[in-house]
Amino acid sequence: MNSAIEQVGTPNAAADVDVIVSIRDLNVFYGKFHAVGNVSFDVPKNQITALIGPSGCGKSTVLRCINRMNDLIPEARVEGRIEYHETDINSSNVDPVEVRRHVGMVFQKPNPFPKSIYENISWGAQINGHKGNYDELVERCLRQAALWDEVKDKLQESGLALSGGQQQRLCIARTLAINPDVILMDEPCSALDPISTLRIEDLMRELERQYTIVIVTHNMQQAARVSDQTVFFSLGENRMGVLVEASQTRQLFTNPNDQRTEDYITGRFG
Amino acid sequence: MGPSGDTIPANREHEFGEIPGSATGRGIAPITALGGRAPVNLDLSGHKSRGMQERIVGVLLWICGALSLLTTAGIIFVLFQQAFVFFQQIPITDFLFGTTWTALFKTPLYGVLPLVSGTLMITLIAMLVAIPLGLMSAIYLSEYAPNRAREILKPALELLAGIPTIVYGFFAVTFIRPDILVKIFPGIGPFSALSAGVAVGILTIPLVASLSEDSMRAVPRALREGGYALGATKLEVSWQIVVPAAISGIIASFILAMSRAVGETMIVALAAGSKAQLTGNPLEPMQTMTGFIVQAFSGDMVVGTPPYLSLFAVGLLLFFITLALNLISQKVVGRFREAYE
Ligand SMILES: Nc1ncnc2c1ncn2[C@@H]1O[C@H](COP(=O)(O)OP(=O)(O)O)[C@@H](O)[C@H]1O
Ligand SMILES: [Mg+2]
Numbered sequence: 001m002n003s004a005i006e007q008v009g010t011p012n013a014a015a016d017v018d019v020i021v022s023i024r025d026l027n028v029f030y031g032k033f034h035a036v037g038n039v040s041f042d043v044p045k046n047q048i049t050a051l052i053g054p055s056g057c058g059k060s061t062v063l064r065c066i067n068r069m070n071d072l073i074p075e076a077r078v079e080g081r082i083e084y085h086e087t088d089i090n091s092s093n094v095d096p097v098e099v100r101r102h103v104g105m106v107f108q109k110p111n112p113f114p115k116s117i118y119e120n121i122s123w124g125a126q127i128n129g130h131k132g133n134y135d136e137l138v139e140r141c142l143r144q145a146a147l148w149d150e151v152k153d154k155l156q157e158s159g160l161a162l163s164g165g166q167q168q169r170l171c172i173a174r175t176l177a178i179n180p181d182v183i184l185m186d187e188p189c190s191a192l193d194p195i196s197t198l199r200i201e202d203l204m205r206e207l208e209r210q211y212t213i214v215i216v217t218h219n220m221q222q223a224a225r226v227s228d229q230t231v232f233f234s235l236g237e238n239r240m241g242v243l244v245e246a247s248q249t250r251q252l253f254t255n256p257n258d259q260r261t262e263d264y265i266t267g268r269f270g
Numbered sequence: 271m272g273p274s275g276d277t278i279p280a281n282r283e284h285e286f287g288e289i290p291g292s293a294t295g296r297g298i299a300p301i302t303a304l305g306g307r308a309p310v311n312l313d314l315s316g317h318k319s320r321g322m323q324e325r326i327v328g329v330l331l332w333i334c335g336a337l338s339l340l341t342t343a344g345i346i347f348v349l350f351q352q353a354f355v356f357f358q359q360i361p362i363t364d365f366l367f368g369t370t371w372t373a374l375f376k377t378p379l380y381g382v383l384p385l386v387s388g389t390l391m392i393t394l395i396a397m398l399v400a401i402p403l404g405l406m407s408a409i410y411l412s413e414y415a416p417n418r419a420r421e422i423l424k425p426a427l428e429l430l431a432g433i434p435t436i437v438y439g440f441f442a443v444t445f446i447r448p449d450i451l452v453k454i455f456p457g458i459g460p461f462s463a464l465s466a467g468v469a470v471g472i473l474t475i476p477l478v479a480s481l482s483e484d485s486m487r488a489v490p491r492a493l494r495e496g497g498y499a500l501g502a503t504k505l506e507v508s509w510q511i512v513v514p515a516a517i518s519g520i521i522a523s524f525i526l527a528m529s530r531a532v533g534e535t536m537i538v539a540l541a542a543g544s545k546a547q548l549t550g551n552p553l554e555p556m557q558t559m560t561g562f563i564v565q566a567f568s569g570d571m572v573v574g575t576p577p578y579l580s581l582f583a584v585g586l587l588l589f590f591i592t593l594a595l596n597l598i599s600q601k602v603v604g605r606f607r608e609a610y611e
């Protein structure tokens with residue numbers, strides 16, 4: 001078996017790629033449960049990195065380490081280095097609030113605030129001390145999230161009144177409003193219908209030029225459609241999530257290095 | 271997904287009925303339970319006595335429900351009836367708009383405004399104490415307290431609500447006034463709206479805290495995470511996401527506390543004094559509607575006389591005020607409730 005560590009670097013071997021987030025020997029525990037073991041991979045700048053693997057293998061857990069969301073779970077413990085622009089975000093002098101202002105997140109279930117569409121977007125900017133014109137900001141973010149035309153006449157209505165797909169785009173727009181570097185997306189389309197899903201995928205490709213995206217998906221076609229790099233996780237001993245392979249998406253899907261990857265993408269589980 | 275229930279030919283139902291937990295199997299479960307599994311001679315009629323038991327229990331419960339409803343109706347009826355007799359002797363406008371209340375004096379006047387203003391003043395003071403402290407406790411308990419602390423503090427808070435109000439009353443007279451209020455307001459007398467109001471406020475803190483905390487805890491975790499993911503601090507998430515999302519329950523808790531304060535009796539009887547006066551100065555003694563009722567009952571009264579009947583008029587007014595507050599609270603809850611999902 002190839003170990004995870006040996007796989008690292010392969011996708012980023014090309015010299016023209018900047019690494020924006022670099023994960024080394026990441027271990028996560030929930031109480032005594034060792035949920036993720038020795039995960040290492042790099043996230044290239046201005047690309048889409050997909051995390052795939054069977055359910056429960058720790059994809060969300062790894063993703064939530066990148067913006068220190070696991071700090072909110074009292075029993076979670078994170079070990080290892082996560083470098084964001086060469087700063088270890090887990091070191092004691094780093095404020096998780098500051099990390100999250102650079103690394104935004106979109107969740108599996110759309111979670112707009114029970115505020116107006118306008119406020120859903122302006123709120124994040126406001127707490128981040130945005131000084132510019134708020135009307136312009138709201139319009140720009142909604143346009144970027146391909147939602148403007150649908151909501152421009154009802155900006156004062158509640159964000160909860162939108163459809164699921166619109167809510168998810170609103171959540172993407174509100175993340176754009178804090179002007180992050182990296183956007184984490186945890187199965188952003190799993191609660192959406194196929195048309196909304198395609199719109200969000202188009203949106204991701206659009207955003208890739210300006211942002212770096214890490215997306216968790218259980219949908220392999222989606223990973224193949226949108227991502228540049230794919231990281232495949234699997235369940236190891238004691239239900240611990242391990243990284244099996246991290247490669248260029250095309251390579252991972254056509255010519256995987258690891259037998260387990262091949263079994264998974266061809267539908268032979270276990 | 272298999273074929274849907276309606277498309278399965280009747281004679282094949284039993285085959286699908288065997289698939290445990292499949293979508294098809296669940297969809298047509300009521301049919302398969304009889305058509306597929308039941309032996310021909312299965313007796314489903316149950317024990318004969320069970321039907322009888324159920325009926326008796328049903329009747330008993332109905333009687334209990336009816337009884338409590340009847341009691342309420344009876345109380346309201348008596349209030350109305352006696353108040354009606356009162357208003358035949360004293361014009362209702364004199365009662366509602368008069369500014370002097372001397373019901374137990376030799377030359378009585380029945381202007382209820384001093385009692386109403388006393389009630390409102392004490393309620394206002396109580397809310398100025400209970401709303402900030404109660405809300406802050408709720409935010410602490412819901413957002414900041416570690417699980418262990420909450421497990422101890424929440425029941426302790428609810429225990430506080432179980433202390434007899436008379437204890438708060440003499441607490442106000444023997445501690446709040448001499449040890450705290452006198453130091454801030456040297457002019458305060460032995461009895462005042464302020465010391466009663468502060469004590470009523472302390473009494474209602476647990477109510478505000480507990481109900482507000484419940485509604486804040488009901489705010490989905492996903493909303494908080496959405497806030498944190500935008501780089502919000504805990505304070506920003508608590509105040510700007512959780513509190514607004516829970517606002518219907520929070521406002522309802524304020525109104526319930528208010529209605530509790532309006533009806534509070536023992537504390538005001540002990541600490542507010544018994545001087546019905548129309549004044550805006552909280553350092554003065556005041557009498558509330560409930561305070562008057564207590565005072566009237568502790569003196570001599572002749573049944574059927576205007577002073578006696580005035581009790582019912584005051585009681586009726588009190589009933590309307592609390593009823594209005596409760597209706598407002600229901601409206602508020604319905605108005606602000608956000609539908610999640
Ligand atoms: N808050 C938590 N407390 C305890 N265990 C958790 C928690 N969150 C996730 N886990 C466990 O960690 C493992 C990985 O979960 P997760 O990262 O959500 O997987 P995935 O996103 O790949 O489905 C699972 O076994 C899950 O049960
Ligand atoms: Mg997940």
